[in-house]
Amino acid sequence: MDINSSMSNEIQEEHHEGEGEGVEESDTKICDLPDELLQLIISSLSTKDAFRTSILSKRWVDLWKKISKIQLEEGEPEKREQFLDFVWRLLLDFDCSNLKKFSLSCEVGEDAPQINQWLHGFINPTKIEELNLDLKGIEEPLVFPDYLFTCGTLTEFQLCMKHIFQIPSRVHFDGLKNLILENIIFPDSSTTQPFFDGCPCLEELDLLNCSWLNVKHVCISSPLLQKLIISEGAGDDDDEDDLGGPNVSNCCNIVISGTNLKSFSYDGDFRNVYSLYSSSSVIDAVVKVQAHEWWNEGCYRDVGYSAFSFLKGLSNVEKLHICDAINDTGTLLGHLPLFRNLAELSVGDHVSPIELSCEALLTVLRNSPCLQVVDFLGGVSLPKDASNNSYKILDPLPTCFREHLKKVNIYGFHGSSVEEVLAMKFLLREASVLEKLYVFSPATYLPYERVMKVCKRVARFPRARRCKIEFESLHKNKKGNGVRRCKIEVESLHKNKKCNGVKGKN
Structure with a gap:
């Protein structure tokens, strides 16, 4: 029994009512198309739906086999046996000579020998263009x-699999442009380095939660590489010693050299040692830190140094997203590069506000003379003592405040402290060319009346003539079934310098 007969009953039941009408419609619209074009159309369907076309007519019985x-x-x-049986029958009936895109997502378990045979059977080395493998439970x-x-x-x-990636001695991907590796375990330095060397045409590389435990040193260098994403997720204990700290002996030295790199993103806990070279072409960068609860002051300091080393190689960026970890780098802040081209800066995380008087933040602002947009992702605050002495603490004022800063976005306003309002007051007063202050409150417990009260207070603060203020907040519906979004707008000042009224709308 072939694959057609194994599923014919199911398909006939699902299509019984409309089968005749469907065939008639196909005959009137696409019956005259050549097989090659029909196969292209069928290829746009899911594999199961592509197979279903075999019941339309005798002509369609074998068309799907060459998609x-x-x-x-x-x-x-509970349907695993059916899935395994379907794939085997598919492999027997299907013509793999035309297969350009192959995707497999499944649990491996004890069936590794079968999966190995599938990979050997479906992957045609002279045709395959896109390969997506998500293999679990190996x-x-x-x-x-x-x-x-x-x-x-x-x-x-x-390739996504939490297991050792078996790499042969010879690797050479002539045309590989996009490579995504997730959760894989690199075997050793002697095979890992040739693997990356064998990808000379890479344009985008994603390394997501990969393990480098068995690798001491690796250099990632591709003349065509434009985008690099590295993520090292918290929660993987393989790189931690019994005392709860990073196991330094297991760290891998990863050198990144990208003469054509445009976008760079790192999100992790710096469990490995990274060095960034020839990165002057990067214009969009992200440096985020995933902190652990067991981190002590020394851990934060070490991570700050690591983040600082990245920033040193990103002096030409136009967009930058950083956390406040570099605040622990101490005297190194004086050696932070000048970001002459930086136009958009995102700081902090979505958890807690960053202090406007933070030394690291002020250093980045002062070193970004052309900055136009600042996003405070977790909110921003200004302690009372800093507010009373703002001219001393924030002196010298960043040049961008006087010349280029047009928009400030505060995405984490919680309305729980006066420090948040003091920060807005300072920004409105000192950013003399500011055109818009946007404040978003994700705290659904914050009453609408409280947001309106804060908005009216902020509306009275001195600010640039053309500056508009917009508050947006989420609130639970009175019946408790859902959330509504409310927006409050404060218009710009008139020439008579009187503050306009506040307009609110749900």
Whole structure:
């Protein structure tokens, strides 16, 4: 029994009522199209729907067997045997000579030998262009076909598996442009370095929660690399010693050299040592830190130094997102580079506000003379003592406040402290060319009346003539079934310098 007969009853039941009408419509609209075009149309469907077309007429029985895309995704655990049987029958009936895109997402478990055979069967080294593998629960090594690593047609490769990545001795991806590796464990330095060296045409590289425990040193260098994303998630204890700190002996020295790199993003806990070279081309950068509860003052200081080392290589960025970890770098702040091209700056996280008097923040602001937009992702505050002595603490005032800063976005207003209002007062007063202050409150427990009261108070603060203020907040519906979004706008000052009224709308 082939794959057609194995699923015919199910398909006929689902399409029984409209089958005749569907065939008639196909005959009147696409029956005259050549097989090649029909196969292209079928390839845009899911694999299951592509197979369903085999019941339309005799002509369609074999058309699906030569489509260019296969997507296989395992469903519920209780249907695993059906899934395994379907894939085997598919492999027997399907013509893989035309397959350009292959995607497989499934639990491996004890069936690694079967998965290995699937990979060898579906991957055609002379045709495959896009390969996406999401393999879970691996109990024994998967063996990828050696010819995959010398495939000249492959342009996109995405691999997600929490297991050792078996890399052959010879790697050469002539056309690989996009590579995403997630949760994989690199085997050792001797095979990991040749792997990256064998990707000379990479334009985008994502390394998501990968383990470098077995690797001492690696250099990632590609003349065409334009975008690099590195994520090291908190919660993986493999790199921590018994005392709750990073295991320095297991750190990997990762050197990044990108002469054509445009976008760089790091989000993690700096469990490895990174060095960034030849990065003057980067215009969009993110440096975020995932803190651990067990971190002590020394950990924060070390992480601050690591974040600082990244910033040193990002002096030409136009957009930058940083956390406040660099505040622990002490005297190194005086050596922070001048960000001459920086136009958009995002600071902090979505958890807690950053102090406007923070030494690291002030240093970045002072070193960004052309800054136009600042986003405070977790809110911003100004302590009372700093507010009373703002001219001393914030002296010298960043040049951008007087010349270029047009918009300030505060995304984490909680309305729980006067320090938040003091920060807004200072920003409105000192940013003499500011055109808009946007304040968003995600705290649904904050009453609308409280937001309106704060807005009216802020509306009385001195500010640039053209500056508009906009408050936006979320509030629970009175019946408790959902959330509504409210917006309050404060118009700009008239020439007579009187503050306009506040307009609110739900």
